[in-house]
Amino acid sequence: MEKRNxxxxxxxIGIGLLMLFGRWVGFFTIxxxxxxxxGIYTIRGGKxxxxxxxxxxxxxxxxxxxxxxxxxxALISLGWFFVxxxxxQNRDGYLQKQGFSGHYNWDQxxxxxxxxxxxxxxxxxxxxxxxxxxxxHRTVMMFQGIMGDxxxxxxxxxxxxxxxxxxxxxxxxxxxxxxxxxxxLNWKSPNYETSEYKxxxxxxxxxGDVDIDLS
Numbered sequence: 001m002e003k004r005n006x007x008x009x010x011x012x013i014g015i016g017l018l019m020l021f022g023r024w025v026g027f028f029t030i031x032x033x034x035x036x037x038x039g040i041y042t043i044r045g046g047k048x049x050x051x052x053x054x055x056x057x058x059x060x061x062x063x064x065x066x067x068x069x070x071x072x073x074a075l076i077s078l079g080w081f082f083v084x085x086x087x088x089q090n091r092d093g094y095l096q097k098q099g100f101s102g103h104y105n106w107d108q109x110x111x112x113x114x115x116x117x118x119x120x121x122x123x124x125x126x127x128x129x130x131x132x133x134x135x136x137h138r139t140v141m142m143f144q145g146i147m148g149d150x151x152x153x154x155x156x157x158x159x160x161x162x163x164x165x166x167x168x169x170x171x172x173x174x175x176x177x178x179x180x181x182x183x184x185l186n187w188k189s190p191n192y193e194t195s196e197y198k199x200x201x202x203x204x205x206x207x208g209d210v211d212i213d214l215s
Contacts, residue, residue, distance in 0.1 A: 165185075
């Protein structure tokens with residue numbers, strides 16, 4: 001019954017959008033918005049991966065119908081990244097990357113942890129800090145982009161500071177999950193100042209799923 005009610009709600013929303021904006025937007029835009037709405041309901045229903053696939057389909061349709069607008073959003077995001085990266089990384093010697101897609105599978109074997117700022121249209125990052133080999137006592141890691149899926153495991157001996165923002169999507173922190181719009185997390189571990197190794201994460205996506213596990 002609940003699924004049926006959601007489906008009816010989506011149909012009503014779609015009809016309403018057609019009545020309100022059909023004069024100014026095309027068929028692909030309406031269909032794209034319906035896919036995005038279905039994705040929202042699916043994510044909030046607990047089926048996160050499926051929900052993000054629906055959102056991705058909607059985003060692709062919007063890209064087809066509004067290429068200049070999407071490119072404009074991407075350029076604004078990239079410009080903001082350059083401004084913020086310099087502010088966040090308050091010293092020289094950090095790594096900076098930009099690209100269409102990025103995959104960071106740092107949860108299988110030991111890896112060198114260094115300060116870096118990365119921006120991608122689509123980004124996937126799996127980090128296990130128990131396998132990390134810090135190159136400095138204070139590390140700043142910045143992940144920013146349009147769509148992102150980030151999973152981080154942090155052992156208790158690290159001093160940690162988190163600044164996470166997801167315009168649309170979910171943030172899962174210490175077993176508590178927030179879904180929806182404009183999710184933000186700011187947190188600093190009690191042992192941050194006294195820890196030998198400190199790491200600060202700046203994570204920001206327009207559409208994203210961020211999962212942070214402290215162990």
